[in-house]
Amino acid sequence: MNKDSGLSRIILTIALAMCMRIAPLPGTIALLNPDWVLLALIYWTLALPERVGIFHAWTFGLLTDVLTGRLIGQYALAYSLVIYICLKLHRRLRQFPIVQQGLFIFFCLLLSHLLLFWIKNIQHPSQLQLSFWLPVFTGTLCWPLVYTVLRFIRLA
Amino acid sequence: MAVIASTILLATEYRSPRLDSVRTTLSFFIDPLKYLVDLPTVLFQHATDSVSSYSALKKENERLREEQLIHQTRLLKFASLEKENIRLRALLENSFKLGEQVLVAEILSVNMAPYENIVLANKGTRFGVHSKQPVLDANGVVGQVFRALPFSSEIMLITDPNHAIPVQVNRNGLLTIAVGSGKLNQLNLPFLPNNADIRPGDLLITSGLGGTFPPGYPVGVVDDFTPQPNRSFASITATPKAMLDRNRELMIVWSNSTPVPLISKQTVKETDTAAHPDE
Numbered sequence: 001m002n003k004d005s006g007l008s009r010i011i012l013t014i015a016l017a018m019c020m021r022i023a024p025l026p027g028t029i030a031l032l033n034p035d036w037v038l039l040a041l042i043y044w045t046l047a048l049p050e051r052v053g054i055f056h057a058w059t060f061g062l063l064t065d066v067l068t069g070r071l072i073g074q075y076a077l078a079y080s081l082v083i084y085i086c087l088k089l090h091r092r093l094r095q096f097p098i099v100q101q102g103l104f105i106f107f108c109l110l111l112s113h114l115l116l117f118w119i120k121n122i123q124h125p126s127q128l129q130l131s132f133w134l135p136v137f138t139g140t141l142c143w144p145l146v147y148t149v150l151r152f153i154r155l156a
Numbered sequence: 157m158a159v160i161a162s163t164i165l166l167a168t169e170y171r172s173p174r175l176d177s178v179r180t181t182l183s184f185f186i187d188p189l190k191y192l193v194d195l196p197t198v199l200f201q202h203a204t205d206s207v208s209s210y211s212a213l214k215k216e217n218e219r220l221r222e223e224q225l226i227h228q229t230r231l232l233k234f235a236s237l238e239k240e241n242i243r244l245r246a247l248l249e250n251s252f253k254l255g256e257q258v259l260v261a262e263i264l265s266v267n268m269a270p271y272e273n274i275v276l277a278n279k280g281t282r283f284g285v286h287s288k289q290p291v292l293d294a295n296g297v298v299g300q301v302f303r304a305l306p307f308s309s310e311i312m313l314i315t316d317p318n319h320a321i322p323v324q325v326n327r328n329g330l331l332t333i334a335v336g337s338g339k340l341n342q343l344n345l346p347f348l349p350n351n352a353d354i355r356p357g358d359l360l361i362t363s364g365l366g367g368t369f370p371p372g373y374p375v376g377v378v379d380d381f382t383p384q385p386n387r388s389f390a391s392i393t394a395t396p397k398a399m400l401d402r403n404r405e406l407m408i409v410w411s412n413s414t415p416v417p418l419i420s421k422q423t424v425k426e427t428d429t430a431a432h433p434d435e
Binding site: 018023070080 | 164178267
């Protein structure tokens with residue numbers, strides 16, 4: 001795989017993740033829609049840590065901010081922190097079985113969601129329902145799927 | 157470093173609109189994605205349009221023509237009523253605002269954030285849309301433009317929990333504020349006392365206070381009034397008039413901010429003749 005096509009694959013998959021992020025879903029399913037962009041970013045960091053790093057995470061975070069109409073920097077902050085942790089631990093994570101990896105992903109998603117929750121509360125304190133945390137769980141459940149699909153794309 | 161950079165960005169944007177240009181630039185990359193996500197819906201509509209039968213189209217055409225006739229006759233009356241209103245206001249030495257321009261926009265079927273009632277429309281600053289513009293549909297007030305990007309604009313619906321709209325009861329002119337509830341079919345009126353003269357079925361219209369919304373457009377219908385004797389305010393809910401969850405077409409309004417100057421009784425006659433030179 002040459003260098004150029006690798007990068008274009010990464011960008012394409014993340015663009016696809018962004019599309020899925022804003023896909024129009026009916027009521028309850030919309031609440032479950034996980035953070036696909038972060039999942040894709042985590043996969044690429046674990047697979048190609050020398051190519052995808054904090055800078056990419058930060059840039060795609062900014063784009064996600066614009067995509068979902070948030071304060072600029074919100075997702076950038078969350079994504080770069082999570083990707084920093086992934087970069088530090090990627091050697092160990094690759095050895096983990098899928099369940100243990102899933103647990104790690106769960107904490108990554110939880111961290112990013114916590115940051116978003118915190119920023120939202122500073123902005124305007126609002127009572128969010130418990131279902132605000134649901135995407136963390138669905139994201140974890142979707143991880144094996146994301147992992148297989150992106151692995152297929154990477155090796156194709 | 158990234159943490160510091162994003163914190164600075166967050167703080168700046170929270171306090172000032174200085175980062176709008178950054179958002180605009182980034183939206184050039186992002187907006188195509190929004191249109192891409194919207195594409196299946198558009199294609200589906202095209203498909204249904206192209207396979208709908210001749211008789212169905214004809215029926216719809218007839219229905220629309222009838223509807224148009226009815227509206228046109230109503231408008232005839234409206235013109236004379238408006239003139240009468242101007243004259244009456246002139247007698248009261250009051251100014252009258254008129255002239256609103258509209259732009260028809262379409263909602264993109266995109267889900268931005270599940271906990272906010274914000275929708276995306278396909279017209280942006282390229283069409284002169286700017287933030288805080290009122291948005292209507294055929295039945296009533298929809299919301300206001302929250303943020304305008306070059307090719308799209310984010311519209312906050314009146315039912316968003318962070319949105320409040322000054323309203324007036326059409327029956328008796330009682331002024332209050334309608335606050336969004338977060339549900340698409342409910343508005344709350346939290347600032348009316350227990351003895352307020354309001355009952356289910358009352359029409360709420362925009363009062364024009366606050367300056368964002370032009371006065372006189374229907375907002376909702378009161379559907380429940382429960383006095384709460386142990387509290388200072390009653391619990392009142394209303395249903396929005398606009399079809400917030402069904403309509404795809406919206407109208408973005410430019411209200412004429414300069415009112416028609418005060419007119420004396422003499423000039424009323426003059427403007428009347430000037431307005432209808434053919435009479």
